[in-house]
Amino acid sequence: MSLFWKPGAEKPQLLDDEEGGVLFFSSALSSSSSSYGYASLEKQRQRLPVYKYRNSILYLVETHSTSIVVGETGSGKTTQIPQYLKEAGWADGGRVIACTQPRRLAVQAVASRVAEEMGVKLGDEVGYTIRFEDLTNSELTRIKFLTDGVLLREMMTDPLLSKYSVIMVDEAHERSISTDILLGLLKKIQRRRPELRLIIASATIEAKSMAAFFDTSKKRRGSDDKQHGPKTEPAILSVEGRGFNVQVFYAEEPVPDYLRAAVSTVMSIHNQEPPGDILVFLTGQDDIDAAVELLTEESQNNGKPSGGLTILPLYSGLSRADQDLVFSPTPRGKRKVVISTNIAETSLTLEGVVYVVDSGFSKQRFYNPITDVENLIVAPISKASARQRAGRAGRVRPGKCYRLYTEEYYVNELSTEGIPEIQRTSLVSSVIQLKALGIDNILGFDWPASPSPEAMIRALEVLYSLGVIDDDAKLTSPAGFQIAEIPLEPMISKMILASDELGCSEEILTIASVLSIQSIWASSRGSQKELDEAKMRFAAAEGDHVTFLNVYKGFLKCNKSPTWCHKNFVNYQAMKKVIEVRGQLRRTAQRIGINLKSCDGDTQVVRKAVTAGYFANACRLEAFSHSGMYKTLRGSQEVYIHPSSILFRVNPKWIIFHSLVSTDRQYMRNVITIDPSWLTEAAPHFYQHRQPDSFRQ
Numbered sequence: 001m002s003l004f005w006k007p008g009a010e011k012p013q014l015l016d017d018e019e020g021g022v023l024f025f026s027s028a029l030s031s032s033s034s035s036y037g038y039a040s041l042e043k044q045r046q047r048l049p050v051y052k053y054r055n056s057i058l059y060l061v062e063t064h065s066t067s068i069v070v071g072e073t074g075s076g077k078t079t080q081i082p083q084y085l086k087e088a089g090w091a092d093g094g095r096v097i098a099c100t101q102p103r104r105l106a107v108q109a110v111a112s113r114v115a116e117e118m119g120v121k122l123g124d125e126v127g128y129t130i131r132f133e134d135l136t137n138s139e140l141t142r143i144k145f146l147t148d149g150v151l152l153r154e155m156m157t158d159p160l161l162s163k164y165s166v167i168m169v170d171e172a173h174e175r176s177i178s179t180d181i182l183l184g185l186l187k188k189i190q191r192r193r194p195e196l197r198l199i200i201a202s203a204t205i206e207a208k209s210m211a212a213f214f215d216t217s218k219k220r221r222g223s224d225d226k227q228h229g230p231k232t233e234p235a236i237l238s239v240e241g242r243g244f245n246v247q248v249f250y251a252e253e254p255v256p257d258y259l260r261a262a263v264s265t266v267m268s269i270h271n272q273e274p275p276g277d278i279l280v281f282l283t284g285q286d287d288i289d290a291a292v293e294l295l296t297e298e299s300q301n302n303g304k305p306s307g308g309l310t311i312l313p314l315y316s317g318l319s320r321a322d323q324d325l326v327f328s329p330t331p332r333g334k335r336k337v338v339i340s341t342n343i344a345e346t347s348l349t350l351e352g353v354v355y356v357v358d359s360g361f362s363k364q365r366f367y368n369p370i371t372d373v374e375n376l377i378v379a380p381i382s383k384a385s386a387r388q389r390a391g392r393a394g395r396v397r398p399g400k401c402y403r404l405y406t407e408e409y410y411v412n413e414l415s416t417e418g419i420p421e422i423q424r425t426s427l428v429s430s431v432i433q434l435k436a437l438g439i440d441n442i443l444g445f446d447w448p449a450s451p452s453p454e455a456m457i458r459a460l461e462v463l464y465s466l467g468v469i470d471d472d473a474k475l476t477s478p479a480g481f482q483i484a485e486i487p488l489e490p491m492i493s494k495m496i497l498a499s500d501e502l503g504c505s506e507e508i509l510t511i512a513s514v515l516s517i518q519s520i521w522a523s524s525r526g527s528q529k530e531l532d533e534a535k536m537r538f539a540a541a542e543g544d545h546v547t548f549l550n551v552y553k554g555f556l557k558c559n560k561s562p563t564w565c566h567k568n569f570v571n572y573q574a575m576k577k578v579i580e581v582r583g584q585l586r587r588t589a590q591r592i593g594i595n596l597k598s599c600d601g602d603t604q605v606v607r608k609a610v611t612a613g614y615f616a617n618a619c620r621l622e623a624f625s626h627s628g629m630y631k632t633l634r635g636s637q638e639v640y641i642h643p644s645s646i647l648f649r650v651n652p653k654w655i656i657f658h659s660l661v662s663t664d665r666q667y668m669r670n671v672i673t674i675d676p677s678w679l680t681e682a683a684p685h686f687y688q689h690r691q692p693d694s695f696r697q
């Protein structure tokens, strides 16, 4: 496949690139770019656009409760502002400066960069905390990077976040659900702790509406006009200038297959462009694995004398060691190609990257509260995301970005910003978190963007049925508190709790770990027939969850051998991640008092435990249907078993699914057979009004 490219119309100032088109990132730095690599870290810091604003930022933080800092990607917000604050004394007297990120990988990467710039050991003065991993020292750490989800969890033990002097909420434009909840809670905390300073940092945020959200001055005026201390009216600061030039090219014609187009673009860059690594944005593990496979084949046939490509996938389901590979230096004479989901979209600096290839798509969650169905959909990204992606090419030297869509499409079809996650996901996890923090009036909570009342009511209903909240919508004891303490979706946590009573916690921990990975099959290798045959070696009539137990057993039995994985079409990287996650979950389970016990092959108890968590996803095969059509018991939604499931074409009458994906139809991924009587046992309230009609055999 060959593509033709068109450079975007050049436009130097692009801070408000509403009409799009541009894509020449003008730069405060580009004139000095050639000296990169020789400059000391201190010099590099001083060249960042944010450096000119150092004093203004410190002044605003001193005089305002909340400061909103808007600056283009690469201007230095994340790495520099926490250091400026530290230098100005905000971490004196044992206080800590926090900087939150929506993604774990970004937390680790920026923390290690800041530790390097400050010349300290990571984990001492500069540390980080992500779920299941804490690299901080309670005595020494003064700057702490953490995910917004972890900061929310810290509130459970320290509701006023008393050790922090300044909290910087970074990448606020991403509007992740945890960021939005955090913003709502921080606003509350500020009322009790006026000395706490907030910085909301972002590339493209709607600064005015964010400022309006934090503005409590109008309410206070009159009552305490002469108050001392910081101003409650938020300050807005715009940091002008960005990283290095990134020249953007658009496809001349619409691209019919973004995966193949991405592969062929990488090959043309490799064959025609000067050295420099390539970062490709695709949507998920499945298309990334397929692209790695295709690209490996193509590069082997390429016959370029100057050496080959080092091809690396990057997605959250990879083990830590494999994720770290993308940060390692590219071997001499090689060109690294990182094929990633949007986890590399913000905050990351991959030093060698000069070229970005942007598919224009990402996987996004969409929840429909009416049908009670949450779907993972491959959907177009926003302009804000496209610009973040392009920005990855201009971090340490000028770069190029190839967009696999036309300029016209960018201008006319992509929305300016994405829809906040809180308005497109199920709220079950968020509601339990707020409850655990003592926020009882969820409907009256002050959100930066309101979720729909239907989604809220659905969430309360599911939590009630899970036994997490009682008739007064308060957390139950001990189950509700235990579930709130496990940092996983409440349905998975409930499954783990139920496994304790049923005596199958070892099995359920394995299942929970596998479900946290997108797929453990090497689905992009070989033919579909070969893969299906390999799967049949592990197949269990009870469905995918039990099949996973067989794969896991096989993996342990062969001493976690990569050759065994290859032979059986099992994804070795994914299995390494399963082992890692399982270890972490096991420790959490022990901490909350769950007995670790195996049921020794009794699949009935395993399926009952899954039902205890996922009863809301129960479906029945339509009697008249020969096409394998199921309907969800709750929403009567039409759904089908995904072809990747072991139960595809088997079509048992009663099943429960783990998640849904939408393509031409709604497909259920990871399916297990059940006995319908377990549903009323597990969730009498949830199903009571459906009896007896729905449960007819």
Ligand SMILES: Nc1ncnc2c1ncn2[C@@H]1O[C@H](COP(=O)(O)OP(=O)(O)OP(=O)(O)O)[C@@H](O)[C@H]1O
Binding pocket: 048, 071, 072, 073, 074, 075, 076, 077, 078, 079, 080, 110, 113, 203, 243, 346, 347, 348, 349, 351, 391, 394, 395, 396
């Ligand atoms: N690990 C690293 N190696 C080399 N340079 C780095 C590294 N991390 C950051 N930098 C340099 O610091 C610059 C600023 O990074 P920083 O993350 O602070 O920017 P930002 O304004 O927060 O942008 P973004 O929102 O995209 O993260 C980068 O463009 C790059 O030049």
